[in-house]
Amino acid sequence: MIRLTTKNITKRFLGLVAVNNVSFSMEEGEILGIIGPNGAGKTTFINLISGIIMPSEGVIEFKGKDITYMPAHERARLGIARTYQLIHPLENLTMIENIMVGSIFAKGHSLKEARIIALGLCDELSLRDVDRDTSRLTILEIKKMEIARALANEPEVLFLDEVMAGLNTEETKDIIAVVHKLARERNVAIGVIEHVMGVIRELTHRVMVMEAGEIIAEGKYEDISKNPRVIEAYLGGATDAETTKS
Amino acid sequence: MKRNASKMVALVFGIMAIMLPFFAGDYPLQVGRNIMMYMALAISWDMLLRSGQVSFGIAGFFGLGAYASILSVVHAGIPSWLSILFAAVFSGLIAFAIGLLILRLRAMYFSIVTLALGEIFRIILQNMHDFTGGPEGIVMQGVIFGGNANRLYWLTLTGLCISLAGSYWFENSKIHFAITAIRNNEISAQSSGVDIFKWLLLAFVVTSAIQGLLGGIFVQSYGFATPDTVFSADFMLLPIAMALLGGIYSTTGPVLGALLLGIVSEWLKLKIPYGHLVVYGIMIIIVILFMPRGLKQLVRQSPKNAERGKA
Amino acid sequence: MKAKQRSNSIRAAIIAAVAIALILWKPTVLIYGLQSAGLYAAIAIPMGLVLGIVHIVNLAHGEFMMLAAYAAYNACKAFGMDPLMAIIPTAAVTSLFGWVIFQLTIRKALKAPELNQLILTFGLAIAFTQIINLIFTSQTYKIPLDYVSASMTIGNLTFGIWSFVFVPVAIAFAYGLQYFLTKTNTGKAALAVGQNTKGAAIVGIDVYRTYGLVFAIATALVGAMGALFLTKSAIFPAVGSPFTMKSFCLIAMAGIGNIPGILGASVLLGVAESFLRAFRGTRDWAEIVFFVLIIVVIMSRSLKGRKS
Numbered sequence: 001m002i003r004l005t006t007k008n009i010t011k012r013f014l015g016l017v018a019v020n021n022v023s024f025s026m027e028e029g030e031i032l033g034i035i036g037p038n039g040a041g042k043t044t045f046i047n048l049i050s051g052i053i054m055p056s057e058g059v060i061e062f063k064g065k066d067i068t069y070m071p072a073h074e075r076a077r078l079g080i081a082r083t084y085q086l087i088h089p090l091e092n093l094t095m096i097e098n099i100m101v102g103s104i105f106a107k108g109h110s111l112k113e114a115r116i117i118a119l120g121l122c123d124e125l126s127l128r129d130v131d132r133d134t135s136r137l138t139i140l141e142i143k144k145m146e147i148a149r150a151l152a153n154e155p156e157v158l159f160l161d162e163v164m165a166g167l168n169t170e171e172t173k174d175i176i177a178v179v180h181k182l183a184r185e186r187n188v189a190i191g192v193i194e195h196v197m198g199v200i201r202e203l204t205h206r207v208m209v210m211e212a213g214e215i216i217a218e219g220k221y222e223d224i225s226k227n228p229r230v231i232e233a234y235l236g237g238a239t240d241a242e243t244t245k246s
Numbered sequence: 247m248k249r250n251a252s253k254m255v256a257l258v259f260g261i262m263a264i265m266l267p268f269f270a271g272d273y274p275l276q277v278g279r280n281i282m283m284y285m286a287l288a289i290s291w292d293m294l295l296r297s298g299q300v301s302f303g304i305a306g307f308f309g310l311g312a313y314a315s316i317l318s319v320v321h322a323g324i325p326s327w328l329s330i331l332f333a334a335v336f337s338g339l340i341a342f343a344i345g346l347l348i349l350r351l352r353a354m355y356f357s358i359v360t361l362a363l364g365e366i367f368r369i370i371l372q373n374m375h376d377f378t379g380g381p382e383g384i385v386m387q388g389v390i391f392g393g394n395a396n397r398l399y400w401l402t403l404t405g406l407c408i409s410l411a412g413s414y415w416f417e418n419s420k421i422h423f424a425i426t427a428i429r430n431n432e433i434s435a436q437s438s439g440v441d442i443f444k445w446l447l448l449a450f451v452v453t454s455a456i457q458g459l460l461g462g463i464f465v466q467s468y469g470f471a472t473p474d475t476v477f478s479a480d481f482m483l484l485p486i487a488m489a490l491l492g493g494i495y496s497t498t499g500p501v502l503g504a505l506l507l508g509i510v511s512e513w514l515k516l517k518i519p520y521g522h523l524v525v526y527g528i529m530i531i532i533v534i535l536f537m538p539r540g541l542k543q544l545v546r547q548s549p550k551n552a553e554r555g556k557a
Numbered sequence: 558m559k560a561k562q563r564s565n566s567i568r569a570a571i572i573a574a575v576a577i578a579l580i581l582w583k584p585t586v587l588i589y590g591l592q593s594a595g596l597y598a599a600i601a602i603p604m605g606l607v608l609g610i611v612h613i614v615n616l617a618h619g620e621f622m623m624l625a626a627y628a629a630y631n632a633c634k635a636f637g638m639d640p641l642m643a644i645i646p647t648a649a650v651t652s653l654f655g656w657v658i659f660q661l662t663i664r665k666a667l668k669a670p671e672l673n674q675l676i677l678t679f680g681l682a683i684a685f686t687q688i689i690n691l692i693f694t695s696q697t698y699k700i701p702l703d704y705v706s707a708s709m710t711i712g713n714l715t716f717g718i719w720s721f722v723f724v725p726v727a728i729a730f731a732y733g734l735q736y737f738l739t740k741t742n743t744g745k746a747a748l749a750v751g752q753n754t755k756g757a758a759i760v761g762i763d764v765y766r767t768y769g770l771v772f773a774i775a776t777a778l779v780g781a782m783g784a785l786f787l788t789k790s791a792i793f794p795a796v797g798s799p800f801t802m803k804s805f806c807l808i809a810m811a812g813i814g815n816i817p818g819i820l821g822a823s824v825l826l827g828v829a830e831s832f833l834r835a836f837r838g839t840r841d842w843a844e845i846v847f848f849v850l851i852i853v854v855i856m857s858r859s860l861k862g863r864k865s
């Protein structure tokens with residue numbers, strides 16, 4: 001079942017075309033990798049889908065419903081969630097309160113219910129000591145909190161924007177397990193923007209490659225990693241050391 | 247433990263406040279009324295500040311409520327207590343209309359519009375000569391409770407309690423999450439489903455209604471209203487200075503600031519008739535620059551708060 | 558391009574039609590409206606530099622002018638000079654004062670959220686107003702000058718012409734600043750800082766020095782206006798605050814960053830106010846015009862924002 005579709009989505013900022021005629025779709029339970037060099041328009045694309053900015057042209061549909069100009073908070077209620085690359089936690093709320101926000105406002109739970117749900121999410125992500133101030137959290141905890149925050153929306157479509165950056169192997173494995181579980185058990189359609197190719201290879205069912213605002217390749221990781229245009233987009237080298245091995 | 251202790255303190259203060267008329271003469275009661283009025287206004291200003299919006303329109307809605315109250319008594323003959331409620335509703339409705347128009351653009355635009363509000367309301371009311379008595383203002387027959395000092399005190403105390411209740415509501419319900427999220431990071435808030443416009447509008451309407459209510463209480467206590475008295479800059483400056491001094495983003499901060507500054511202001515008014523307001527201006531500057539979280543920050547003394555220099 | 562040209566020519570036609578109608582019917586409305594426009598624009602343009610280009614909110618803008626006017630007044634009284642002689646010294650002194658205030662206070666609030674700037678500069682406005690109130694009380698002061706009552710007669714219409722002086726001043730400010738911003742290093746640095754503060758710092762621009770200079774320039778212009786304003790108006794402590802509001806209104810109308818646009822916006826505000834003042838029934842409502850205009854601008858901006 002198709003969850004999310006974009007048709008000919010374009011975004012112009014004055015002279016610059018950040019996203020150019022992008023059409024794609026995501027199915028429930030699918031994990032889609034979105035890769036591409038810096039400035040390719042990946043985050044802008046996610047911003048368009050989550051409603052932070054509005055497209056110049058094109059259509060966005062969620063489960064068949066046109067959400068192209070729907071305000072961001074309404075999209076959150078429908079079941080679209082995303083994490084942010086530059087995480088600015090809500091500094092005057094505790095860690096668990098940060099997570100509760102989505103539960104309260106995207107899903108309409110009471111404060112009590114929201115706290116219980118948030119506690120559950122903290123458990124899943126191994127976040128302890130939940131009533132701490134956000135200034136006391138480690139980077140890993142902030143990242144996990146950001147994921148939990150997005151999960152509190154109980155999303156049907158989730159975008160993770162470079163969540164693995166700065167995590168070590170153990171921690172990366174943790175997150176990968178969580179993402180797999182989400183897709184498998186809750187049928188969430190997940191889009192993963194990443195630069196770490198090992199993660200993309202392990203995690204995704206399908207990969208979409210963007211460059212200069214356009215999709216230049218699509219397919220399984222094994223295929224697109226051999227695609228010459230993709231390799232060139234990453235500055236004429238192997239996309240990761242292990243590709244040349246396989 | 248700490249929570250119970252502060253609840254006890256609040257209870258003791260509350261009882262003292264209620265019992266004051268039995269022990270104090272007219273002048274202290276008058277001072278008490280003024281302090282409570284400013285305290286209530288300071289709390290209402292802070293309530294909106296928690297959403298990240300600075301309003302300079304306190305005096306505007308206060309004066310608007312005052313006129314709504316006195317005009318409804320003089321022209322429509324409704325009872326005084328009812329006119330106070332009407333003042334609240336009227337201010338709330340006007341705030342709703344204005345909020346609808348301007349709250350989609352926030353921060354600076356909102357603040358500057360509210361800065362103009364006091365003047366605009368004053369000019370409009372002053373221009374409606376026949377209805378409002380123009381620059382000379384309008385006088386009521388008699389004052390609520392026949393001017394009984396104790397009853398006037400308790401009336402103002404009721405106004406303060408309403409303000410306190412509002413602040414408590416804002417701190418302990420969904421509203422707390424909404425406005426804090428909006429203040430800290432609007433984009434994150436939106437992504438979590440917060441309808442920013444709706445919650446800001448709610449906060450604006452509620453706080454303006456409280457300010458109108460207090461204006462109604464004020465005018466009913468004195469029996470007359472002129473454009474200059476009810477739209478006086480005092481009603482805007484002192485509450486802001488008090489909330490800043492005591493510590494913003496809380497209920498206890500404005501309370502503390504009002505207690506401290508309230509007494510100082512009575513003394514200042516006598517000593518420096520012209521320009522005593524300069525103290526508040528300078529106080530606002532000093533607090534924002536050196537202790538944005540107010541006295542509460544100094545009292546806490548924790549390293550966390552010392553780092554967080556910004557408001 | 559064609560559609561834009563079309564709407565521009567329609568706009569020009571409407572403006573011409575209104576202007577001709579006014580000239581035929583109530584020419585004084587247009588005359589006094591233009592004079593007010595000049596005054597408003599000349600005061601708003603420096604704020605356009607500070608707010609529009611480097612994005613510093615200064616609610617004490619009008620108060621700097623007020624302080625300059627009082628300084629000029631006292632200098633004129635003390636040295637027996639004409640305010641016109643005082644323009645340059647007043648501008649210099651106000652500029653220095655503005656720069657000092659910036660370094661002591663506003664600069665510290667720049668790293669904090671915008672609401673700190675709002676509250677801080679609000680506190681400055683109050684402090685300035687009340688200090689003057691303390692020293693000079695709320696009494697109004699005026700310097701009687703002969704040339705201010707100069708007038709001209711066309712047909713059976715007589716009107717004051719001194720106030721036209723503000724118009725060339727405003728135009729000079731606007732295009733002078735345009736030159737400054739596009740052709741001088743500091744000006745270009747200011748544009749860079751305003752558009753992308755971090756980026757500007759990375760390429761080596763001393764951001765705080767730029768802020769300080771821009772603020773000093775703006776305060777110099779405002780200071781000059783204070784002395785010039787003294788020629789035709791009485792001064793009192795609260796004289797500055799309506800100008801803060803109207804300056805903001807004009808900047809909002811012209812669009813943040815559009816300094817020449819302030820000239821056009823000021824004509825609309827000036828003529829609209831003048832129009833209302835011309836009739837007894839509407840005279841008291843002239844001071845509301847700027848507020849209505851701000852609301853209209855905000856509403857149209859937010860509608861546009863929702864669409865895009």
